[in-house]
Amino acid sequence: MNKIKCECGHVNPEGTVLCEACGKPVEENQHIDGNDKRRLLNMRYDGSARRSQTYNKSIVDKTWNFFSSVKVGIWLIVLALIASGLGTTFPQEQYIPANATSRDPSIYYESQYGILGQVYYQLGFHNLYSSWWYMLLIALIGVSLVICSIDRFVPLYKALKRQRPKRHTQFLKRQRLFSETDNVTDDDKFKLISRLKEKRYKVHEENGHVMAEKGRFSRWGPYVNHIGLIIVLIAALLRMTSFMYLDEYVWVREGEKIVIPGTDGEYYIKNDDFILETYDEDDERFQEAIEQQGAVVKNFQTNAIIYKETGGKVAGAEPKLEKVKEEKIQLNRPLKFDSYTLYQAGYQQNEFKSMTFKVHETDDPEETSLGSFTIDLTQPKDKYKLDNGFSVDVTQYYPDYELEEDEPASETPYPRNPAFVFTVHPPENEKSETSFVGIGKNIDATGENNYKLGIEDFDTRYVSGLTVRRDYTLPLFIIGAAIFMIGVIQGMYWQHRRIWLHPRGEGIMVAGHTNKNWFGLKKDIGHIIEDTNVLMVRDQQELE
Known part of the structure; x- marks a missing residue:
C-alpha cells in the first residue's frame, strides 16, 4: 500500500485528501476536493482515506466498493419495502382463517381473491417473509450497513483522533467560516481561550495554536443508528428459526x-x-x-x-x-x-363429539331398534358388538365428508360432517350388508338390505x-430500536463544532467548522471575540 508523506512529516495512507495531522490538501491525490484551491474543503470525513475510494482492482475491492455505496443500500431498502408492501396485499399463508372453506393456499387465494390471488400464490408472496430471496435481501441490507459503517467510521475515527491544534494555513483559509486579523494583543488571545472554555469547548494548545472542540460524539450518531438497524435485521433473520x-x-x-x-x-x-x-x-x-x-x-x-x-x-x-x-x-x-x-x-x-346409531329392519315403518351403539368420533373403533348378536364394522370413516369428483373424501380430519360406510353382520350367520350413513344420508347401495342404520342421538362440543x-427475538428488536433512537438523538440534537486559532505574526487566523447548525457556531464565535480586536468570521460559502 502506497504511503503519502506530508511536508509536516506525517505519513498518510493512499487516498488521503487532507493530511491527518496538519490538514493540508494532499497534492495529486485522486480526488478533486483537495486540489481545487477555489473550492472550500470537503470536511465530511475530514479528508480521510476510504478504502472504497482508493482500491478497485481485486474482486474483494469491487465487492467492498459495491456494498459501501449509499445508493446501493438505499436501493436494497427500497426493494425490501416494495416486497414487504406486496406481501401485505393479501394475508400470509399462516394467517389464512381457520374457518376458511379450504386452508390449502393453492385453493384459498384463487377462491377468495380470484386471478390476483392466484398470481399472488404462484409468485410465492403467500410465504414472503420466510422465503429465501426475502431473507437474502434482508441479509444484503445488513452487509451493506456493516461495510458502509466500517468504510467510513474507521478512517474518520483515526483522522479525528490524530488531528493537532496546529493546522496548515490552506486548511484554515478554505474552511467555510474564516477571518484573519492583523493585530491582536495577548490579552485578546487570553480572552478567546477563556471564553472557549466557558462555552464548554475542549481546548488543545500547541505552541500558541489552539483547537477548541465539543460534541465530537455526535459524529458517531449515524453509526450508532447502523448498529441498531443491524441488531434489528439479525433479530428478523433469527425470527425465521423455530428455536427463536x-x-x-x-x-x-x-x-x-x-x-x-x-x-x-x-x-x-x-x-x-x-x-x-x-x-x-x-x-x-x-x-x-x-x-x-x-x-x-x-x-x-x-x-x-x-x-x-x-x-x-x-x-x-x-x-x-x-x-x-x-x-x-x-x-x-x-x-x-x-x-x-x-x-x-x-x-x-357444535362439533360432533359422539353419535349413537340404531339398527332396525328396512321394512319396519316404526324403525323399532334392534340394538344401538355409540361411536366416539375422535377415536372410533373398527368393530362394535350389539347385545342382540348383531355386530357392525366401520369400513370407512369420513370426519368432514364431501364429494370430490364423485369420490367420497374428508376435507378436514375434524368431525364436522361425519359420514360412515358400515358393514352390518346379522346374527345366525346371515349375509352381511353394507350401508352408507351420514347427516341426512342413508344409502343402500344394492337396494336389497334387510337392515338399516339410523342416527338415534348425537353429542356436540365446543372447540377452542x-x-x-x-x-426470543423481541428483546433484540427492543434493544436494536433503543440503540437506533439513541443514535437519532445523538446525531440530531448535538453538533460537532471545532474552532481553530492560528497565530500569524502579530495577528491571528480564526476558522470554524461544524457538521450542522452553522448559525450556532457563528454565534459561539461571536461570543468569544466580543470586546476584542479579532474580526468576525465570514461565511465563505455565501461569498462564492
Missing part, C-alpha cells in the same frame, strides 16, 4: 388433553371447559347486529390446565404429567408459562382455537 420464534395454531376440544405444538412433547394442555357468552337479545346497543347475525359474542374463553411431563419418556407408556398452571384464557388475556404464551384466537361451535407463541 414459534407461532403455532392448535384446536383443543372440550375435555381433551393434547400436546402443545412446538414444545417437543414437554407440555400438554387440557380444555377443561369452554365458555361462550353473548349479549342479551334485549340489549338496545346491539339490536341491529343481533337482527343481522342472530347473536353478538360478548366473551369466549378457555378454562385451561397446563401439564408438564416429568420423568423419562417410555415408548408406549402413558406420560407422567404434573400440573403447572390453571387459568382462564380470554381474548387479550393470554396464559403465560415458561417461555410460551397461549392466546385465545377462535372457536368452533389457541395460538401458541414463543418469541
Whole structure:
C-alpha cells in the first residue's frame, strides 16, 4: 500500500485528501476536493482515506466498493419495502382463517381473491417473509450497513483522533467560516481561550495554536443508528428459526388433553371447559347486529390446565404429567408459562363429539331398534358388538365428508360432517350388508338390505382455537430500536463544532467548522471575540 508523506512529516495512507495531522490538501491525490484551491474543503470525513475510494482492482475491492455505496443500500431498502408492501396485499399463508372453506393456499387465494390471488400464490408472496430471496435481501441490507459503517467510521475515527491544534494555513483559509486579523494583543488571545472554555469547548494548545472542540460524539450518531438497524435485521433473520420464534395454531376440544405444538412433547394442555357468552337479545346497543347475525359474542374463553411431563419418556407408556398452571384464557388475556404464551384466537361451535346409531329392519315403518351403539368420533373403533348378536364394522370413516369428483373424501380430519360406510353382520350367520350413513344420508347401495342404520342421538362440543407463541427475538428488536433512537438523538440534537486559532505574526487566523447548525457556531464565535480586536468570521460559502 502506497504511503503519502506530508511536508509536516506525517505519513498518510493512499487516498488521503487532507493530511491527518496538519490538514493540508494532499497534492495529486485522486480526488478533486483537495486540489481545487477555489473550492472550500470537503470536511465530511475530514479528508480521510476510504478504502472504497482508493482500491478497485481485486474482486474483494469491487465487492467492498459495491456494498459501501449509499445508493446501493438505499436501493436494497427500497426493494425490501416494495416486497414487504406486496406481501401485505393479501394475508400470509399462516394467517389464512381457520374457518376458511379450504386452508390449502393453492385453493384459498384463487377462491377468495380470484386471478390476483392466484398470481399472488404462484409468485410465492403467500410465504414472503420466510422465503429465501426475502431473507437474502434482508441479509444484503445488513452487509451493506456493516461495510458502509466500517468504510467510513474507521478512517474518520483515526483522522479525528490524530488531528493537532496546529493546522496548515490552506486548511484554515478554505474552511467555510474564516477571518484573519492583523493585530491582536495577548490579552485578546487570553480572552478567546477563556471564553472557549466557558462555552464548554475542549481546548488543545500547541505552541500558541489552539483547537477548541465539543460534541465530537455526535459524529458517531449515524453509526450508532447502523448498529441498531443491524441488531434489528439479525433479530428478523433469527425470527425465521423455530428455536427463536414459534407461532403455532392448535384446536383443543372440550375435555381433551393434547400436546402443545412446538414444545417437543414437554407440555400438554387440557380444555377443561369452554365458555361462550353473548349479549342479551334485549340489549338496545346491539339490536341491529343481533337482527343481522342472530347473536353478538360478548366473551369466549378457555378454562385451561397446563401439564408438564416429568420423568423419562417410555415408548408406549402413558406420560407422567404434573400440573403447572390453571387459568382462564380470554381474548387479550393470554396464559403465560415458561417461555410460551397461549392466546385465545377462535372457536368452533357444535362439533360432533359422539353419535349413537340404531339398527332396525328396512321394512319396519316404526324403525323399532334392534340394538344401538355409540361411536366416539375422535377415536372410533373398527368393530362394535350389539347385545342382540348383531355386530357392525366401520369400513370407512369420513370426519368432514364431501364429494370430490364423485369420490367420497374428508376435507378436514375434524368431525364436522361425519359420514360412515358400515358393514352390518346379522346374527345366525346371515349375509352381511353394507350401508352408507351420514347427516341426512342413508344409502343402500344394492337396494336389497334387510337392515338399516339410523342416527338415534348425537353429542356436540365446543372447540377452542389457541395460538401458541414463543418469541426470543423481541428483546433484540427492543434493544436494536433503543440503540437506533439513541443514535437519532445523538446525531440530531448535538453538533460537532471545532474552532481553530492560528497565530500569524502579530495577528491571528480564526476558522470554524461544524457538521450542522452553522448559525450556532457563528454565534459561539461571536461570543468569544466580543470586546476584542479579532474580526468576525465570514461565511465563505455565501461569498462564492
